[in-house]
Amino acid sequence: MDGVPCLRVAQGQAQQFRERLQVEGFLDVTLCLVKDSDGTVLLPIAPSRLSQLDLHSLQTVVPSDGPCELVWSQAPLQSKKERGKMKGNKLQLILQELLESQGERWTEELKADLPRSFHRHQDLVLLGDKCFSQPLWKKIDQQLWRTVAKGLGAKRLAKMSRISSDGFRSPVVTMLLGDHSWVRHVDNGIKYEFDVTKCMFSAGNITEKLRVAGFDCREETVVDLYAGIGYFTLPYLVHARATHVHACEWNPNAVEALRRNLEANRVSDRCTVHEGDNRQLQLCDIADRVNLGLIPSSKDGWPVACRLLRRTTGGILHIHQNVTSPLLNTAAVPAINDGAQMVSGKKADREAWQAWADDTAKRIISLLGDVTGSQWNTNIQHIEHVKSYAPHVHHIVLDLECRPS
Ligand SMILES: C[S@@+](CC[C@H](N)C(=O)[O-])C[C@H]1O[C@@H](n2cnc3c(N)ncnc32)[C@H](O)[C@@H]1O
Numbered sequence: 001m002d003g004v005p006c007l008r009v010a011q012g013q014a015q016q017f018r019e020r021l022q023v024e025g026f027l028d029v030t031l032c033l034v035k036d037s038d039g040t041v042l043l044p045i046a047p048s049r050l051s052q053l054d055l056h057s058l059q060t061v062v063p064s065d066g067p068c069e070l071v072w073s074q075a076p077l078q079s080k081k082e083r084g085k086m087k088g089n090k091l092q093l094i095l096q097e098l099l100e101s102q103g104e105r106w107t108e109e110l111k112a113d114l115p116r117s118f119h120r121h122q123d124l125v126l127l128g129d130k131c132f133s134q135p136l137w138k139k140i141d142q143q144l145w146r147t148v149a150k151g152l153g154a155k156r157l158a159k160m161s162r163i164s165s166d167g168f169r170s171p172v173v174t175m176l177l178g179d180h181s182w183v184r185h186v187d188n189g190i191k192y193e194f195d196v197t198k199c200m201f202s203a204g205n206i207t208e209k210l211r212v213a214g215f216d217c218r219e220e221t222v223v224d225l226y227a228g229i230g231y232f233t234l235p236y237l238v239h240a241r242a243t244h245v246h247a248c249e250w251n252p253n254a255v256e257a258l259r260r261n262l263e264a265n266r267v268s269d270r271c272t273v274h275e276g277d278n279r280q281l282q283l284c285d286i287a288d289r290v291n292l293g294l295i296p297s298s299k300d301g302w303p304v305a306c307r308l309l310r311r312t313t314g315g316i317l318h319i320h321q322n323v324t325s326p327l328l329n330t331a332a333v334p335a336i337n338d339g340a341q342m343v344s345g346k347k348a349d350r351e352a353w354q355a356w357a358d359d360t361a362k363r364i365i366s367l368l369g370d371v372t373g374s375q376w377n378t379n380i381q382h383i384e385h386v387k388s389y390a391p392h393v394h395h396i397v398l399d400l401e402c403r404p405s
Contacts, residue, residue: 003072004031005050006042010066014041016188017062021045023207026053031077040066042073091115091151098147102140110134118152121183125154126173126196129161145177156181158196173197188213190234191264198253199229205293208232208386208397212291212318213239220288223308224248225278225301229257232291237267245271246286248278279304288315295395296322306367306402311374314403316381319360325352325392349394353383357398364400375405 009017014033021027021043031044045053059068092114096106115131127148137144149157156178173196175181181197188210194201212232217240224233227247236242249255255275262268274281278301287308292298298320309315325348361378368376381399388394 004028004077005045005047006034006071006073006077007045007053007055008036008040008042008067008069008071010064011035011039011041013062013064013066014043015186017058017064017068018043019188019206019210020058020062023210025049030079032079034073034077042071042077044073044077045070091148094147094151095144098140098143099136104136104139110136113137120154121185121196121201123154124156124158124178124181124183124196125149125152127157127159127176129159132159149177188235188239190238191261192229192231192234192257193260193264194229194257195253199251199257201229205231205386208293208384209235211384212236215240217242217289219243221246221286222289222291223283223287223305224291224293225305226292226294226298227258227273228254228293230261232293233258233271234261234265234267236291237262237270238265242289243270246274246283247271248274248276248281250275250277281308284308285311288313289318290315291318293318293320295320302364303367303371306364306371309368309402311372311404314376314401317364317398317400317402319398319400320386320395321356321360321398322389322393322395323353323356325349325394349392353385353394353396356396357383357400360398361400364402368402372404376402377405378402 007017007021018027018033022029026045026049028044028046033044034042036042053070055068055070062068092111095110095114099106099110113131113134115127118128119126132144132148145157149155157176158173158178158181159176161172161174173181175197181195182193183196185192185201187206192201209231213235215236217236220242221244222236222240222242223246224236225248227233227249228251230247233245233247236245247258249258252275255273258273259268262271262273274283281304284307287305288310290305290308292301292305294301302319305317305319309317357380361380365376365378379401381401384397384399386395386397
């Protein structure tokens with residue numbers, strides 16, 4: 001059959017389907033999705049995975065009353081690279097025009113100072129810190145930002161400078177154009193609102209958020225020790241159906257967004273927000289599950305997590321950590337061994353994760369003993385790889401089952 005294989009779904013469910021297809025490796029990430037005039041969306045499927053795509057099981061994971069059918073698109077789907085180039089060219093053209101109309105000269109330095117990538121949140125575009133640094137831009141300030149917004153198809157513009165080291169992981173974001181800085185994301189059917197100048201959205205945790213959404217937490221009390229704007233608190237409440245979630249957060253800006261998000265998703269009645277340092281939390285002996293979603297390490301939260309677990313039945317800790325695996329000396333290995341190096345590299349990663357998990361399990365047993373005065377057993381249920389920062393630095397989550405002996 002000619003054309004590009006695509007999954008046709010309703011626009012309102014396109015994001016859920018896209019996330020699921022991406023997580024399972026079916027989405028052709030090099031191509032843009034296409035919005036059709038009939039209100040459906042075409043999601044490009046990688047031809048090499050097409051034969052393994054099971055629409056029936058896909059629909060059980062993403063329940064949908066709209067279409068979910070395989071079609072072959074005859075219209076050429078644009079590659080993401082091409083689209084980026086076109087947007088970049090348009091921006092360059094209109095900025096060049098603006099400057100030349102003011103008697104300025106377009107230079108290679110100015111061209112190199114244009115944004116190469118940016119984040120889009122609805123009608124707001126968030127620029128990175130490595131653009132518009134040439135002094136000439138200052139001369140045309142307000143006109144500049146209106147033109148950039150037009151070039152990027154946005155109504156509001158903001159610019160990131162750097163992540164501050166105040167412990168709140170707050171981005172330093174300044175609004176350049178627009179009357180407010182709140183944005184909304186819909187992720188796996190959950191609404192997240194936040195102020196881009198005060199909080200960050202961790203888009204990188206999407207696979208872990210989906211995994212949490214798949215848990216069955218009915219009849220469970222969950223504590224989310226590092227709730228942020230509700231990245232995990234909300235999937236626990238909305239999809240995993242936790243009876244109650246205690247959400248801890250010490251950044252007042254994140255707390256404001258968290259409360260708004262609990263309201264927006266109509267789950268505030270099942271969540272208690274604890275504003276402040278979670279190490280001062282007065283609760284104990286209440287949790288069936290504790291989420292410790294802080295990287296590079298959530299170690300500081302381990303004692304309080306142990307205190308929170310139910311004394312009689314125990315529970316599960318989801319411990320996030322960045323684990324660094326040893327660097328292999330590939331330079332010393334002949335080129336013919338490249339494949340084997342890759343395999344042993346992955347094996348080395350897995351060994352490092354397992355070693356960290358074993359060590360953590362021992363430390364938790366000891367902490368549980370100190371906190372409760374009795375003996376506990378632990379069981380490494382699962383180690384989830386969330387993302388990699390470098391070939392050898394990996395964000396992982398350890399699901400550790402803890403039961404009193
Ligand atoms: C980076 S976010 C992680 C949010 C989410 N778990 C994720 O991975 O996307 C970590 C959050 O924990 C909060 N935090 C860090 N240490 C804390 C503490 N001791 N008590 C309460 N909140 C804390 C930070 O303010 C931040 O909002």
